[in-house]
Amino acid sequence: MTPEATGSTEIGERTLERVHGMHEAFVDFVSRLCRVESPTDHPDTQSEVHEILEPAFRDLDYDVRIIRGQKSGDHLLAVPRARSRRSPFQLLMGHSDTVWPIGTLDRMPVCVEGGRLCGPGTIDMKGGLGMIIFALRALRDMDMVPTVAPVVFVNADEEMGSPDSKRHVVRLAKAANRALVLEPALGPSGLIKTARKGIGNFEVYLRGKASHAGLDPEAGASAILELSHVIQQVDLLNEPDKGTTLNVGIVKGGTRPNVVAAEATALVDVRVTSRDHGRRIEERMSAIETVNQDVAIEVSGEIRVPPLERTPRNVTLWEEARQRGGELGLALDQGLAGGGSDGNTTSLYTATLDGLGCVGDGAHADHEHIELAPTLDRCALLARLLMAPALSTT
Secondary structure, three states, rough: OOOHHHHHHHHHHHHHHHOOHHHEEEHHHHHHHOOOEEEEOOOHHHHHHHHHHEEEHOOOOOOEEEEEEEOOEEEEEEOOOOOOOOOOOOEEEEEEOOOOOHHHOOOOOOOOOOOOOOOOOOHHHHHHHHHHHHHHHHHOOOOOOOOOOEEEEEEOOOOOOOOHHHHHHHHHHOOOOOEEEEEOEEOOOEEEEEEEOOEEEEEEEEOOEEEEEOOOOHOOOOOHHHHHHHHHHHHOOHHHHHHHEEEEEEEEEEEOOEEOOEEEEEEEHHHEHHHHHHHHHHHHOOOOOOOOOOOEEEEEEEEEEOOOOOHHHHHHHHHHHHHHHHHHOOOEEEEEEEEOOOHHOOOOOOEEEEOOOOOOOOOOOOOOOOEEHHHHHHHHHHHHOOOOOOOOOO
């Protein structure tokens, strides 16, 4: 082992020791966050999360700005006071909103059970917010200052696709040297999310002709019958070997059993692994035709969330993470997630690594929890990754 590698390993061991030494404080901090119920559709609850985060950031010598949400709760931006405006920065992404309705804590209290922190919002993703605070604390306590300033953005509407905050995410990502997304790691083994599928939504509307189903059925043109043909055409667009999937999830049509249906609608969910695949699906959905020419068809929709792809700059950042993980004795692996996050957006503008958050299971489910020991390992990984030099922009 070279002297340089030996030095990196020693720093890694010190980082692990420091982070794991804050185990109880980490559990307490994340528990406090999770005991604040903050569903996306209750905007005012987000400020209660901020009341916990703000003093933690100020203690780390950060300036905190609350960005007022226009259609959601408020968002939080934390910037190191010592940062020069002209110096590069890395963007740490998290969200304060959850999917859990008010009152969930009555039946799912936050608790520690057998090395796990359980409860609503633990893994998705208040544990990730705690990781940001404690990675920064570890660096401060070790007198280590990143050359690429860590800037933190916590939005309040991620669980609804970030409709209000996306413009802020885009603005920050365009200026950032890289983006680190603290969404939970993938699966029980804690895969880093180096790819995410893009998401599309389409509506297929069919307009036929109503008639009495018993007296004069031939005079009608059934939109429901035609929709059955269209659904089969949609199904043929599936290419699971390429990661392209389409699901007709909702079908509506007709008015009464004895009336030939004049209208029918289908809602389609689409997942793609590349922007090229997304464009192809948009073209093919628009080209669908009816068999019965007496039934008109209208297809609307698009790929609204672009995929997070393994671009060259993203691969470079992944390799940096693997190296930093090696300093900690962690063998990292990567995976593809079927759902989207703000990482899908940041990846369009800067090197992005997602799934850097907690290891555990049960996001959006009653068994939601984080595994504390591996999560603290990942907190140490985050601290080491924050110390990485600026990535080349060429």
